Each structure stands twice: as structure tokens, then as C-alpha cells.
Amino acid sequence: MKNNIFFLLLLAFIAYQTGYTQEDSVAVIQQNDLKKATEKAEVKDYEPYNALAPSKAAFYSAILPGLGQAYNGSYWKIPIAYAGIGTGIYFYIQNNKNYNRYRDAYKARLVGKKDEFTLEDGTVRIRTERLQDAQEFYQKNKEISILVTAGVYILNIIDANVEAHLRQFNVNDDLTFKPKLDYNNFTGKADYGLTLNFNF
Secondary structure, X not given: OHHHXXXXXXHHHHHHHHHHHHHHHHHHHHHHHHHHHHHHHHOOOOOOOOOOHHHHHHHHHHHOOOHHHHHHOOHHHHHHHHHHHHHHXXXXXXXXXXXXXXXXXXXXXXXXXXXXOEOOOOOXXXXXXXXXXXXXXXXXXXXXXXXXXXXXXXXXXXXXXXXXXXXXXXXXXXXXEEEEEEEOOOOOOEEEEEEEEEOO
């Protein structure tokens, strides 16, 4: 009798321990699944928020064009910035050279000296009025070249600032904003709408 009671108690204890172990195993598996889901949720396709990042990027681009793009990691934009600024400077130099050329000829002609547009026999290749027109044309082109150069420089700063803002923008699937276009069978016209979904 004592052996039977002892044997039953032993079986009950083993069954209890086995059940406890299975419950522990299930709990451990659930914890692992939860941990994996949490780690997956923490993988972000955007950078953590940094309020100073846009200001830094703009400041760097203002000091040296392209430096803000390097700060943002967009190295491919640096040659574009320098190509735009370099093109503006190149055309300014060319237009300034031609402006000075026609201006010097105009000044020489006013004081009665020989200029580069007058031949040895005194034949004038370009009239005085045309020298004035050429000066105005190249002066205008010089000003346009300065505006283009300044515009590319300012765009370089704005681009660095905006990209630094957008790199911190949350674009995951929890937040969606989609336009909607449906055909209305009763009126025969299209219905327009927007849907905003936020999952949490």
C-alpha cells in the first residue's frame, strides 16, 4: 500500500514537473517570438530625429558647396553642384572678356586711336554703334551669369537642408496617405477622395 501511494505521488510529481517544463518552453518560445517581432519593428527606413541636422547641412553647404550633401550622404550630388557653379563662373569670365574687348575698342575710337576692329587702310569692320550694342549685350550676359551662379549656390544650400529634413521623415507602412478615384455608376462621373490610415 505504501509503495502504491509512493508510486502515485512520484507519478504525480513527474507529471507536474513535465507540465511545468512544457509551460516554461511555451513561455520561452513566446518571449523569443516577441523579441524577434520587436527587433523587426525597430528596423527603420529613416534616420532618428535630430533637430540640428537640417541646420548643420545648410550651414556646411553655405561654407563649401557640396559639403552639406556629403553630410547627408548624397555624394553623387556634389559634382552637379560644382558643375552648375563652374558653368556660371566660366560664362561670366567669357562674357567679361568680350565686354572689355568691345569697351576698349569703343574707348580707342572715341579718342581717335586705332582699334582692333579698324583695318590698316582705315576701313572700319564694326561701326561705333555696334560696339555700344556689343557692350550692352555682354554686360547683360555677365549679369545673367552672376545670377545663375548665385542661384545654383542657393539651391545647393536649400537641397542640403530639405534632404536632411526628409531623411528623418517616417515613411513606414503604419502611416499611409493614398488618393482614391472611383467611378460612380449612378452619375457616370468620377469620384475623388483621400484615405489616411494609421496603424498602431
